[in-house]
Amino acid sequence: MFCDHLRGKFEVERLDKHKAIQLIGQHLFYLLLMVVLFSCDKKAGESEVELKEGESVFELKEVSTFDFPQSSTSFVRGQSSSCSEEPEGGVKGYPAFKSDRPLYGSFYFRGKPVRAKRMSMCSFAVDESRGTGEGYDRLYLDLDGDRDLRNDRPLSLLKRPPEGALLSWSIKEQVCFKYFNVAFDFGEGGKRSIEIMPRFITYEGGRNEMYFVATKVRKGRVEIGGEEYIALLGYSDSIGDGLDRPSTDFYLVREDKAEQRYSWLRSDNLNVTRSINGQYYRFGSTATGDKLIVRPYDGEVGMFEIGAGGRDIQEMSARGSLSSKETAVEVGEEVESGQLKETLSCSLPVGDYLPRHLTINYGRLRVFLSSNYYVDGGHRNYNEYPGIRSIKIRKDEAYILDFSNKPEIMFASPAKEGRVRLGEELKVEAVLIDSKLDIMIRNLYDTTRKVMKEYENPDGKKHSLERDLLLEPTVVIRRGNGEKVAEGVMPFG
16 A cells, blocks of 8 residues: 555656655655664563463553562562672772772672673672772672673762662661663563662671662552452562563552552462462463463362371461472462461362471461471582472362471581581581471470560661560580580571
8 A cells, every 4th residue: 555655646746756756755764664663662562472261461561669668579679699808709800999998799690681791690899989988889890791890880879769779677888879771681572671779788797788679670450350459570689581480579469549558468479379269370471571461270179288186286277388390379268358367278289399488376386387408417409309399289189287297306517427627616507307298397486475575676776576485495515425515595497
């Protein structure tokens, strides 16, 4: 049609070559403009999603990370990296510092930066431009990945950080630096630039930490099982990979429009299977996070229960989550507000699970469980010791967790074959485990006995709260002849 229109115009004005050429140029310009606009739309706009039967898709728009309370999301925390007074190994050179005590560090982007010459490690250094002791206010970042910070332009302080950008923890000093952008390659998702804010913190006690915060998260209104939520999707402790990763931070939030506040529900990851109005749902996203996919789970289910194991215990309940290789599932009874409360039993999708985090009320005790991430003498190497997913949920069957296995003490330090030289300090750490289920008993509380515990607010003011008594065993270390060497409280977990 465009060509016919152009040809017709040309024939009418065929005797005026100048007008004909001008007209053709105008049409070609408009055609080129349409192509450019279409191309821009494809880059910045809607990702194409192929839906299966029963699935729904919802749009998520970019909003500021700092719009949400830090007590409710992990977005504002950011990706952390410890600072050291020792330079990083492998760095070719640093700039001339003004401070006698510059700080050094590095962090890894989870994704691959487009312009980086090496892999995704980024070294940094923090300087005091006004001299030693005047405050850290200059940040050097090796964004080109050449391991040389002498050719990198420093970032100065952000004079007016957004409200909500500063953390309200037990912090001695914190400053925010100006934003920087890094473009990442998302594969089929294309290339995307992520804006990042660095935050430097000195904690009470002197520990220094740098945080890198993605300044945008994805937000949208969704309807699931007849309920309306606000969905939030974004980066917390890792930046740069696509937002379609299973570990991406994902929140479902209920909004109270009358009181203009949020009710925060089920803060977790994108791969968590959630129960809403008796139906299980699984979730996915596009790499850029502009689309959220909601998938009803139509697979088989079984039962998970807490049992007394022959003990005279009447009141039992559990709340938390279990994880399999593919997903995590919530344990608890759904209530009208959309949150979960403790339950004696609940139905779960069929699979092999281990505790992710479980709180169990067991008579007078409150018990915290997780997977056991230790082996004798240290942390578990999951390539060598992958762990046992011993909680097996099967169709129309009930799995009963009743603490019938005898617990064991495992020493995370020292190892059995470990040796300590004369004069060295021996560090002893123990955990309480169920070796048959491969789970760790993190804490034991006596809910019938109370203690007062002191807390310190971010402003330094102290206050006391009544808490259940934490049961902490006293450990005595003796020589072979019975002589006592050391004694102390050793909390499990």
